[in-house]
Structure formats: structure tokens, C-alpha cells
Amino acid sequence: MNGLLMLFRIVGVLVGMSAAVYACWLLSGRQFPKHLGSTFGWLLLIVLWGLGGYGLTSRYALGLGAVTNLSDQFPWGIWKAFILCGIAFAAGGFLTACMVYIFRIRLFYPILRPVVLAAYLGYMMSAAGSLIVDLGRYHQIWRPIFYWQHHSVLFEVAWCVMLYSGVLTVEFAPILLEKIGWHRTGRFVHAITVPFVICGVILSTLHQSSLGSLFLIVPNKLLPLWYSPFIPLFFFISALISGFAMAIFVSALSFWIFHKPLEPRVLTTLAKAMTPLLLIYLFLRVVDITSRNAWVYVFRYPLQGFSFTLEMMLLTTPLFVLLRTRWSGRRRWAFAAAIPVIVGVILNRLNVAWIGLLPAMNANYVPSWIETTVTLSLISLGVVIFGLAARYLPLFEHATPGESHTEVMAHASA
Amino acid sequence: MISRRKFLQASATGTLTLLGARQLFAESKADPRECAAVLVDLTRCIGCRACENACRVRAGFDPLPPAAIGYGEGDRKLTFRTRTFIDRQKVPVKRQCMHCLEPACVSVCPVAALEKTASGPVVYHENLCIGCRYCILACPFNVPKYEWDNALMPRVGKCDFCADRLAKGQSPACVAACPTGTLKFGKRGELLQEAKARLDAQPGRYAAIYGEDVVGGTSWIYLAATAPEELGFPVGLPKKPLPQLTWKAISKVPFVVIGLGLILSAAVRWRTRET
Numbered sequence: 135m136n137g138l139l140m141l142f143r144i145v146g147v148l149v150g151m152s153a154a155v156y157a158c159w160l161l162s163g164r165q166f167p168k169h170l171g172s173t174f175g176w177l178l179l180i181v182l183w184g185l186g187g188y189g190l191t192s193r194y195a196l197g198l199g200a201v202t203n204l205s206d207q208f209p210w211g212i213w214k215a216f217i218l219c220g221i222a223f224a225a226g227g228f229l230t231a232c233m234v235y236i237f238r239i240r241l242f243y244p245i246l247r248p249v250v251l252a253a254y255l256g257y258m259m260s261a262a263g264s265l266i267v268d269l270g271r272y273h274q275i276w277r278p279i280f281y282w283q284h285h286s287v288l289f290e291v292a293w294c295v296m297l298y299s300g301v302l303t304v305e306f307a308p309i310l311l312e313k314i315g316w317h318r319t320g321r322f323v324h325a326i327t328v329p330f331v332i333c334g335v336i337l338s339t340l341h342q343s344s345l346g347s348l349f350l351i352v353p354n355k356l357l358p359l360w361y362s363p364f365i366p367l368f369f370f371i372s373a374l375i376s377g378f379a380m381a382i383f384v385s386a387l388s389f390w391i392f393h394k395p396l397e398p399r400v401l402t403t404l405a406k407a408m409t410p411l412l413l414i415y416l417f418l419r420v421v422d423i424t425s426r427n428a429w430v431y432v433f434r435y436p437l438q439g440f441s442f443t444l445e446m447m448l449l450t451t452p453l454f455v456l457l458r459t460r461w462s463g464r465r466r467w468a469f470a471a472a473i474p475v476i477v478g479v480i481l482n483r484l485n486v487a488w489i490g491l492l493p494a495m496n497a498n499y500v501p502s503w504i505e506t507t508v509t510l511s512l513i514s515l516g517v518v519i520f521g522l523a524a525r526y527l528p529l530f531e532h533a534t535p536g537e538s539h540t541e542v543m544a545h546a547s548a
Numbered sequence: 549m550i551s552r553r554k555f556l557q558a559s560a561t562g563t564l565t566l567l568g569a570r571q572l573f574a575e576s577k578a579d580p581r582e583c584a585a586v587l588v589d590l591t592r593c594i595g596c597r598a599c600e601n602a603c604r605v606r607a608g609f610d611p612l613p614p615a616a617i618g619y620g621e622g623d624r625k626l627t628f629r630t631r632t633f634i635d636r637q638k639v640p641v642k643r644q645c646m647h648c649l650e651p652a653c654v655s656v657c658p659v660a661a662l663e664k665t666a667s668g669p670v671v672y673h674e675n676l677c678i679g680c681r682y683c684i685l686a687c688p689f690n691v692p693k694y695e696w697d698n699a700l701m702p703r704v705g706k707c708d709f710c711a712d713r714l715a716k717g718q719s720p721a722c723v724a725a726c727p728t729g730t731l732k733f734g735k736r737g738e739l740l741q742e743a744k745a746r747l748d749a750q751p752g753r754y755a756a757i758y759g760e761d762v763v764g765g766t767s768w769i770y771l772a773a774t775a776p777e778e779l780g781f782p783v784g785l786p787k788k789p790l791p792q793l794t795w796k797a798i799s800k801v802p803f804v805v806i807g808l809g810l811i812l813s814a815a816v817r818w819r820t821r822e823t
Contacts, residue, residue, distance in 0.1 A: 199696025206627065206693045209684035236812055238819045270679020270694070270702040277678050281659040287794055288682050289658035290801065332812045336805055347797040351652050351686045351790050354782055366797050495690075 143191045150187025150511070154180040157518045161525065179514060186511030189504035190267065198270060201504040208497035210487060212505050213268035216512070218345050218483035220260020221295070222369075223476065225377030226384065227253020228298075228338035231305055235331040241400055245385035247309055247529050248520075252384040254302045255516040261295045263512045287347045294341035301334035309527050342373035349486055357435070357490040358428035359442045364418070365486075371415045375449075376479035378408035382472035386465065388520075394530045398465040405468035409456040412475065416449060441481065441489045448478030580649050580765060581737030584668030584714055586723060588642055589746070590772045590779070591753055593730040595640030602725035603632045603644075606710060628695045628705035632722055637779045639772075642730070644722070645670060645691045645707035646759065647767035650789035653683035653692055661704075668736070668767050669709030677704060688763055688785050709767070736767055743771050764789030 158176045159166065167173040193201045204211045230249040233239045266272045278292040304323060311320035346369030349356050362368065382404045389396035423429060432439040452471035461467040492499065501509070523529055601612045609629045624633060632644035647670050654662045654670060661676035662683055672692075679702055683692045695702040710720035718724070719733040732739065740760060747754045758776040759769035762785050770776065777783050786793075 195699060197697055197699035197702060198694075200699075204681075204696070206684065206690075206696075209681040209694060232812075236815050236819065238823050270681065270698075271677060271700075272679070273700075274678040277659045277676065281676055283658055283660040285655045285791060285795065285798065286658040286682075287798060288656060288680060290798060292658055328816055332809065332816070335812055336808045339808060340801060340804060344797070347794060348682075350793040350797060351656055353786060353790070353793065354688055354784050355685075363793070363796075 139195050142195055143188050146187035146191030147184045148187070150183035150185075150190075151180050154183040157522070161518065161521050163525070179518070182507065182514060183511055185503075185507040189508045189511075192504060193267060193508070198268075201502060203499055203502045203505065205497070205499075208491070208495055208499040210491075211268075211499060212488065212501035212509055213264045215484050215487035216264045216509050217260045217268075218487050219480045220256045220264070221342065221345060222373050222376045222479050222483055223380050224253040224256030224260075225338065225342060225373040226380035227256070227302060227305075227377075228334050229374065229377040230381050231331045232335050235328050236335070241397070241403060244396065244530070245381060245389075245400055247531075248388045248524070249381050249384050250302065250305045251309070251523055251529065252380070252520060254299075254306050255519055257295065257299055257302060259512045259516040262299070263515070264509070267508055267512075287344050287350070291341050291344045291348070294337045294344065298334055298337040298341065301330050301337065304330045305334070309523075309529060312528050312531075313526075338373075339370060343367065343370040345369055345483075346486070352491070355491055355494040356486065357431055357438055357493060358426055359423065359431050359438065360482075360486045360490040362422050362426065364422055368415070368419065368422075371411060371418070372479045372482060375408055375411050375415060376476055378404050378411070379472040379475035379479070382408075382468055383476060386469045386472075388524055389530070392524050392530065401465040401468040402463055405456055405462055405471055408472075408475065409453070409462070412449065412453060412456070416446075416453075419446075435493050438485075438489055438493065441485050445478055445481045445485060448474040448481060581735065583649070583666075583736050583767060584709065585647075585734060585736035585739045585767045585769060586720065587732040587734070587739040587743055588768060588770045589730050589732070589743075590639055590641060590770060592728045593634075593640045593642065594728055595634050595636070596727065597634050598725040598727060599642060599722035599731065600630070600633050602721040603707070604629070606713075606721035607631060626691060626693055626706075628693045628703070631705060631707040635780055638774060639779070641770075641779050642722075644768065645709070646689050647707075647709055648688075648763055648789070649765045649767065650763070650791050652686040652688060652763070652790040655791035655794060656682045656686040658682070665711065667711075667714060669711040669714060670706075671708045671711050672704055672706060674701075674703045686790070688782055688790060690782075736765075736769070739769060743769055746771060761787045763787070764792075 155176070158179055162172060167176050189201065198204055202211055202213075226249050230242060230246055230253075233242045234246045266275060269275055278289055279296070283289050304327060307323045308320050308327075311317070311323065343366035346365040346367075349361065349365055350363070353361055382401050385396060386401055388394075432442055452474050455461050455467050455471045462471075488499070491497070597612060605611050607629075624636065626633060626643060632642060635641040635643050647668060649664075651662070651664055651670050654660075654664050658680065659676050659678055661673050661678075662670060663673065664670050681694060681704075683704060684690075684694060692704045692706045694704060710718075710722075713720060723731040723733045732742070734742075740757075743757050743760075747757060753773060754771055755773050756776055757769060757771055758781055759766040764787070770779075770781075772779055
């Protein structure tokens with residue numbers, strides 16, 4: 135039995151490492167590393183995915199108890215929290231699709247594809263990947279499709295995420311179809327995109343806020359700094375904020391790394407759209423916490439107080455840049471402001487699903503090394519797939535939904 | 549362009565459908581006075597753990613070792629295998645699932661693996677479970693526990709009120725085993741009346757009833773000589789059922805769908821004409 139487990143683990147490590155080698159080889163243009171910097175990158179990914187393979191095989195062979203620090207006291211850990219973080223990060227997908235397909239803002243056409251792909255990967259890695267690792271009965275993941283329980287927020291989230299993944303597939307499909315040259319199918323998919331985008335916006339609104347509603351049921355467990363009857367609203371607004379920030383981050387980074395020209399106005403306009411939302415969000419949070427007399431908790435629990443302060447600082451400091459017109463007009467500053475915003479929203483999700491629950495649940499949960507490496511492997515897998523797509527798919531040739539479809543496809547096939 | 553009449557028609561149909569759906573969604577509830585309940589008179593408990601032992605035997609686990617009877621060894625917390633135990637507070641306090649009238653665990657389960665039966669017990673259908681562990685997080689009394697060491701088919705473990713024994717007209721195993729009359733099995737309405745009668749008759753002996761209205765009321769009702777907070781019961785729980793907190797949000801879903809759908813469709817029409 136022990137020998138079998140060892141064998142299983144070795145297979146896991148080898149699969150992980152060879153996948154890492156192959157991915158790195160593809161990423162560097164079918165070449166082996168030439169200088170020290172890229173060798174280091176290769177090694178990092180190989181070690182990480184090797185450990186991830188070990189962690190995954192152990193998790194499936196031994197169960198959650200053996201490899202995680204989860205317990206009856208603290209049943210939801212970093213894998214669940216990662217789902218919240220990934221989905222908040224991926225909010226840029228529905229925002230950009232909405233701006234492009236529904237409001238037809240030409241300025242954003244070029245960034246549609248990279249942002250939608252990043253969102254797609256965000257959902258795949260967090261909502262699908264992390265959930266399959268985290269569910270005790272991962273092989274029963276399909277059950278919510280057939281066994282309905284409409285009183286459950288988790289049921290609603292499951293359905294929304296499932297349907298929205300379909301929407302993202304439709305939004306992403308043209309890139310793949312162009313690559314393989316199925317233009318007629320591409321034209322068909324393109325023609326049905328707008329209704330799908332409308333559904334996508336609705337589904338995103340629902341599940342982004344519902345991820346907050348998940349915690350409405352624990353008024354006695356989540357610290358009042360984060361527990362609020364308005365937590366669905368806060369989750370939705372902060373998802374919009376992180377969506378804009380993510381769109382800035384992803385488009386700036388991918389266009390710079392792959393040496394594509396990007397109009398600076400794209401980034402600064404996104405930053406300008408984000409600013410009022412950020413102000414509204416912070417104002418509402420402050421009013422909400424004040425009205426519930428919850429400020430005392432900042433001082434009552436040191437870790438939670440620190441984490442809350444950090445979250446608030448990450449979300450407020452960018453305002454100094456964003457509100458100063460001399461700086462907010464520069465794309466470098468827009469990019470610099472987007473990063474703390476993304477980190478701040480992700481920290482908010484970690485606080486709600488992890489840090490803020492610790493005191494009342496009398497728990498001392500810190501993710502185990504396997505939980506951590508599996509999460510990091512999932513994140514890096516998303517990054518790697520994005521890099522591969524940027525290299526091998528027409529990611530930076532933008533479709534223009536304002537023009538006639540045949541024109542678009544003719545342009546694409548030319 | 550959507551005509552005004554069409555728009556009004558669509559909104560009217562939508563609203564009616566929603567109202568109908570709300571009716572459908574309102575669930576039939578068991579009569580809280582008629583459902584099965586247990587009155588736990590903590591002043592009568594001697595902490596012998598006969599209830600704990602009977603529970604283990606009935607659930608198919610090893611009985612307590614003889615040395616554990618009384619204040620001896622054994623799990624002093626709820627676990628997957630220990631569905632009830634005697635908690636050593638100021639006085640011995642029996643812990644188990646409270647069988648809420650409107651349970652949080654039942655409302656959060658995405659696949660209805662937890663069910664509040666019409667007769668009272670909150671039962672777990674393990675064949676439906678997907679292992680999301682939301683019930684464990686949501687329970688205000690921290691009752692459901694997980695089979696963490698099972699790699700393939702982990703289960704949630706919690707007191708099921710001996711639903712099979714109840715169906716045969718028997719009392720739960722723990723109640724049947726109790727030698728001091730601490731546990732009394734019956735209908736909730738009658739037991740609540742009896743608890744109040746005992747409290748009124750001996751105000752020096754009793755101080756509080758717990759379970760009458762906390763989170764909407766529970767099927768297990770405690771009668772104690774001290775305040776419930778001093779006996780390890782959770783502090784600060786609302787009197788309203790917890791699922792109501794969530795339902796406020798979920799019930800708005802149809803409105804979001806229809807509202808956003810109309811707004812976005814209008815936006816598409818407007819922008820298509822503009823460009």
C-alpha cells in the first residue's frame with residue numbers, strides 16, 4: 135500500500151515536472167534556456183509543478199485531512215478563498231466584453247481578447263481547478279446540475295459560474311477558430327456573441343455579489359469589520375473595481391511583454407472609470423462600519439486589525455495618484471495604481487473567507503505547504519497558458535464588433 | 549425599437565411570473581408545535597455519559613470503554629464519530645445537533661443533501677453530498693463534522709435525531725438510555741410548555757430556557773440553572789432564522805436578471821443605431 139502511494143506520488147511529481155519543462159520550452163519559442171535568468175525561471179516552474187504534482191497525488195490518495203490544515207473547526211481554507219480571489223480578479227472579462235459588445239466603445243477593442251482570455255483562465259484555475267481539488271467528493275461536482283436547492287447561495291454560484299464559463303467559451307472561441315481556420319463557424323459564433331455577452335453580464339453580476347452572500351449566513355462568525363448585510367453589494371462593487379484594475383494590468387503587461395503597440399488612452403480611461411467606483415466603495419464601507427459601530431474590532435484583534443488596515447490602505451493609496459490629473463493622465467501611473475487595487479480586492483476576499491473568520495471560529499488555520507503549492511501551481515498554470523496563447527494564438531488582432539461580421543472575418547483571414 | 553406597449557406587456561408578464569415563482573419558492577414547513585423535540589433539563593444531568601455511549605452503539609461505532617463512563621476519558625468534543633457528548637462546563641451539558649426549526653445547514657446545502665424532515669429531525673443524505681463543507685461553516689452551533697481521513701467518499705457526521713427509531717415510534721437512543729430523566733422526548737409545543745411550567749414552579753432551581761427562539765427556535769430545548777452563555781452556548785445569535793439573511797439576497801435574483809436584461813438589451817439597440 136505504501137509502495138503504491140509512493141509510486142503514485144512519483145508519477146505525480148514526474149508529470150508535473152515534465153509538464154513544466156514542456157511549457158517552458160514552448161514559451162521560449164521551442165528552445166532550451168540560453169542564459170541564467172531564463173534558467174532560473176525554468177527551474178522555478180519545474181520545482182513548483184513537481185511539488186504541485188506531489189501535493190495533488192497525495193490529496194487524491196489520502197484525502198483532505200492528510201494534506202491540508204483544514205479541520206472541523208475551520209472547514210474552508212485557502213482553496214475556497216482562492217476561488218473568491220480568482221473570480222474577483224476575472225471580473226475584468228465581463229466588464230470589457232460589456233464595454234466592447236454592448237456599448238461598442240472602440241477604444242477598448244484591442245484589449246478585448248487578452249482580457250477575456252485572462253478572465254477565462256481566472257475562472258478555469260480558481261472556480262474549476264481549485265474546486266475540483268477542494269471538494270471532498272470531487273467526482274460528484276456535476277450534482278448541482280441535477281439536484282436543485284434554490285435556497286442555497288452556493289447552488290446559485292455554481293450555476294452562474296457554470297453558465298458563465300460557457301459564455302466565456304463563446305467569447306474566447308473566435309480566437310481559436312481563427313487560428314485553425316474555421317471561418318464559417320467563427321462567423322456563426324460571432325453572430326451570437328451579443329446575447330451571450332448580455333447573459334454574461336447578468337451572470338457575473340449575480341455570482342460576483344453572491345460570493346459575498348455566501349457569508350450572510352455566518353453573522354456570529356465573520357468579524358463585523360467584514361460582515362455586513364450589504365456584503366453582496368460590496369462584493370459586486372469591489373469586483374467592478376478589480377475588473378477595471380485587472381483590465382489595466384493584463385492589457386498593459388501583455389502588450390508590453392509581447393511588444394505590441396497600445397494606445398496610452400486605453401489604460402488612463404480605464405483608470406478614470408475605476409476612480410469613482412473606488413471612492414463610492416470606500417465611502418460605503420466606512421459608512422457601513424461606522425453605522426454598525428464595528429471600528430472597535432480594528433483594535434481588538436491585532437491580526438485582523440492589521441489585515442483590515444492593509445486592505446484599506448491598498449485601496450486608498452491609489453487614489454492619491456488617480457485623483458491627481460497631472461498623474462492620472464499617464465499610463466505608467468494608471469498601471470501603478472491598478473496593482474495595489476488588485477491586491478487590495480484580493481486581500482479583501484482573503485479577509486472574508488479566512489482571516490476574518492479565525493477569531494470567532496477559535497481556529498488557527500494557516501494553509502499547509504501542499505495547499506499553498508497547489509494554489510501557486512494553479513496560478514502559474516493560468517499564467518503559462520496565457521503566455522502560450524499570446525505566443526501562438528491571434529490574441530492581439532482585435533475583432534471589431536461594430537463592423538459587419540464578414541468584414542471582420544475577411545480582415546482576420548487576410 | 550421595442551414599442552411602449554410591448555415593453556409594458558413584457559414587464560407585466562415578468563412581474564406576474566416572479567410573483568408566482570415567489571409563491572412556489574415559499575416552502576411548506578413542519579408545524580413547530582407538532583414536530584419531535586427533546587427537553588434537556590440540565591439540573592437533572594449527572595454527566596454519566598450513558599447517552600454518549602448509546603449514541604455510539606446505535607451509530608455503529610465502538611462503545612465507550614468502561615473506564616470512560618462518568619468523568620473519564622473519551623472525545624470531549626463533537627467529531628465525525630462522536631455525535632453527542634457531555635461537555636464539562638460548570639455543570640455537565642449534553643451537546644448534539646439542535647435540530648433547528650429552520651436550519652442554516654439545510655438552507656446552504658447546494659444539493660439538498662441535508663433535509664429538515666416534516667417530523668422534526670434534520671437528516672443527512674450522504675449519497676447526495678458533494679463535500680463542499682458549507683454546512684460545517686454555516687452551522688451556528690458548529691455541529692456538523694467531517695470525515696477528513698476518507699479520501700474518496702468523505703461524509704458529514706452529525707446527530708440525526710435517530711430518525712429511523714422515531715419512524716418506528718421509539719425515542720432517540722440517548723433519551724432511552726438516560727437514567728435520570730434529564731432528557732424528555734415529545735412534541736415541541738408540549739415540551740416547551742412543560743419547560744415553562746417547571747421554570748415557573750421552581751424559579752430558584754431554574755434560570756433560563758434555551759432553544760425557544762434562538763435562530764428561530766430549535767427542536768432540542770434546554771432548561772438550565774445558569775445563563776446559557778455561561779454553559780458554552782454561542783453568544784449573539786439572532787432570534788430570526790439564519791436562512792432569512794440569505795434569502796433576502798437570493799430572492800432578488802429574478803429582479804436582477806429581468807432588470808439588467810432589459811437595460812442591456814436597450815443599450816445594445818441604442819448603440820447599434822448610433823454606430
